[in-house]
Amino acid sequence: MSQFTHIDDKGNAVMVDVSEKQATTRTSQAEGFVYMNDKTLAMVAEGSHKKGDVLAVARIAGIQAAKKTPDLIPLCHPLMLSSVKVNFDIQPEAGRVRVLAECKLTGQTGVEMEALTAASVACLTVYDMCKAVDKMMRIEGIRVLSKSGGKSGDWQVEDN
Template sequence: MSEQTAKLTHLDDTGSANMVDVSEKNVTSRIAVASGSVTMKPETLDLIRSGNAKKGDVIGAARIAGIMAAKKTHELIPLCHPLLLSKISVDITPDDTLPGLRVQATAKVSGQTGVEMEALTACSVACLTIYDMAKAVDRGMVIGDIKLLEKAGGKSGHWTAADGGTGGT
């Protein structure tokens, strides 16, 4: 690993946390995809599918919460830049093999910095919203496996977890 890739970008020479200066970076089209899951009792999944959860449309509310969260990432994660996002999508799919819901969030921007944190925040908050809306019937739900699947754009190019990545770039 080179010294360039081994250095944490949010720390200055004294070890103090700072926002990265992206003013010299080129504006490019950037995309990031993150995923996660909420595992639950089969009965809870059936309740969510039926649309009869006490708090309402669990999947619809979680989708909107994820979108809203992505737009506020810079307010939640201290060193993130505010971005003019061009697209956020949150897809939530029932999966009987979990049993539970799989969440995938995609963030897009034309800008000077990546959107990995926006995709991860959207996914995380969507999962938290699912938990919140169904906790009255299943407090044992497990939120898990939140990870970056893919990022593209910028100097570091295209990266996917399928290519053997274990974290990010």
Template structure:
């Protein structure tokens, strides 16, 4: 394993540690993550028609995702608290699944990236959809939680190669 490939959250003895980013310069950083929730077509129709007795599933899931991004450092050990400059979460109906496609975008100007915040936002938005709709569709599947793209920092730009998706 080269130095670039070394696991940064482990010290020389293999113990977990929080990476010291104190000497790293602030740079503009952005990450986009996605997830999807497969469900029965009737469940998707109920969500789209805003016919759920608990309220607007998409609005609640959007807010949950945004809140999750802001609190990632409290949920994932060794993550740094970040002063996010922007978070957006979109949920789109996809009748071909059937289900919802979720996309979370996080931005920061700081010494460390926002990949975990974007992944957490997409995950929690998907879990919120499941929570709100489980009474009518326990068979829903949360799947394909993944980083789509990230930019900024020393490692520069990275984008998922769509041909490699399994």
């Protein structure tokens, strides 16, 4: 037997068989940050960007991305998501927008990758819509904040 879960005894890539796992309610939260200058942040907060409502577009992009995760990440299971939420926190004191994505389902495998993908693509969308007015933007801090459900139980970052 291979010591790796995504490689069989012959060295071939395989999707992990989760058919014997119990279906449980599973959730995961992920975050990311888009740093930008004060003028750009104000435009985003006010919804006055000439391209339109940056956060509304980024929210839709994040939700779509979560649903497309198995198309983007090799060997990732296609999941029947029951909920995807993407929210934003404008943090002027830090010069950034915080993106918070939460995914939920009842199934046999976790949704961390879907939450990470939602947060990442929402950040990328904010960047894409604002890059013409702020070339110094940067994306940082994409990470899983918490997960619940499944055999391994609940987990969350200590510094959250």
